[in-house]
Amino acid sequence: MSPSSERYARQVRFSPFGMEGQKRLAQGFAVVVGMGALGCVIANHLVRAGIGRIRLIDRDIVSWSNLHRQLLYTEADAESGVPKAEAAAAQLRTFNRQVAIEAAAVDLNSGNAESLLADADLIVDGTDHFGVRYLINDVAVKFGIPWIYGGAVGASGMTMTIVPGETPCYRCLFPSPPPPGSTDTCETAGVLPPIVDLIGSLQAMEAIKLLGGYKEQLHGALLHADLWKTDFSKMKTAGARRADCPCCGIRRFDYLEAVVRGKSEAVLCGRETVQIAPAEPLQLHLDEMAERLKSAGRVERNPWLLRLTLEDGITLVLFPDGRVLVQGTGDPDLARRIYDRILAP
Ligand SMILES: [Zn+2]
Structure with a gap:
């Protein structure tokens, strides 16, 4: 058995996925936006599982308050203030040298979103920033790229998979971002690490299904989990597409076409x-x-x-x-x- 076939032997043996799924996954290219706790879990799974190519986007550097939940980073990364995208890429390359791993230590915005996202087969959301999600949704719908939303704070989190043209888009369900300061963040409400593992793993599983060619296995819902109350819910999203959705209905890409700001x-x-x-x-x-x-x-x-x-x-x-x-x-x-x-x- 070659190292390559041995490496993936256990997941290929799972017959619904099989060698066919593995081959398709090895051709897949995903962009992970945000290399915080969710991004670390998602990228870890995709790289170890044998995705073909992955791009990691994050604007921030590793800090000490990240280490309790952001699984790819070390104390040395926090000490030397390495950009998260670079630190994650370096760590992931030690897990699987067969994967093409790109680091982009930049701020994703309307000016660079198309060049950073539009060549992907799949976009996975690891960000905690609402504006960035609407931007991802615009690019995904405009170019017909599936994307997987995920968010976690405190001990609860949510995820949903968007397949343009088939499922509702993010804006069908959430027409506009919440006003600043109106929602909890990890800064204000804290976060207990297992919830990000759970949500990130759900996103990684959807990514493996999509890139493996098993779209019919997607969960088709807005999933919610609260690990403090140990409460799970699944709201089916079929039928939630809105003809008057500004993004997927009218195809107006408000966040992508935002006028470039005149001042820093x-x-x-x-x-x-x-x-x-x-x-x-x-x-x-x-x-x-x-x-x-x-x-x-x-x-x-x-x-x-x-x-x-x-x-x-x-x-x-x-x-x-x-x-x-x-x-x-x-x-x-x-x-x-x-x-x-x-x-x-
Ligand atoms: Zn929509």
Whole structure:
């Protein structure tokens, strides 16, 4: 038995999947958006199961508060502040060298979503950001790509699989994002790790069915699980497609076609982190900046980013595409002032 056939022997032996499913999976290409707890579970399963190619998208770096639930990261990753996409890719390559693994340490937005998503056979949602889900839904419906929504917070979570043209889309069920601050997040409500394993595993199973060619086995529902109350529910989504859905009914892609913002934008992306993203992609010369910023604080450089720690404990993380994470404050205005003070010409 060759290492390759031995590697997948147990899943091929599951006869409804079989060698045919395995061969199709090996041709499959999935993009995982968000490499937090869900993304780690999903990518782990898909890479070990023998997907052909996978792209991991995440804008953030590994931090200590991630380690209790984000299974692909190590203490060394948190210490050195490696981008999650890079840390995950490096770890996953040690699990299965046959898979083509791409890391994209970028912020998915309307400007780059088509180039990062539209070539995929499947998109899997590992993000905790509502705006990004509507963006994924737009790209998926526009290009006819299936996608698997998932979310988890506290001890409960939900998932649904969207097959454009066949099932309702995300917007059929949830026409618009909830107002900011109106829903729980892992920052505000916390999260107990087993729920993300459960939801991520449900998503990975749907991905394996889809890429393996067994679409008829999809669960066809909005699944909900609460592991604190040990309560499970399954709401069938057949018949929930809406002819007047702005996205799949009218084919208006509001989130994808969002007018590019005129000014760089500061958004809260964690209780103590604000991201400032340029309106247009930039090319920062991090080596030059490292020299220049030495006077402002302690500068650390790794292959992917530059980290500047100021005297007052605020840390700026600079990426080559011009994005900056201001860590140590939850106030976008303060973050903007620090950004302008240190980085504006
Ligand atoms: Zn729809």
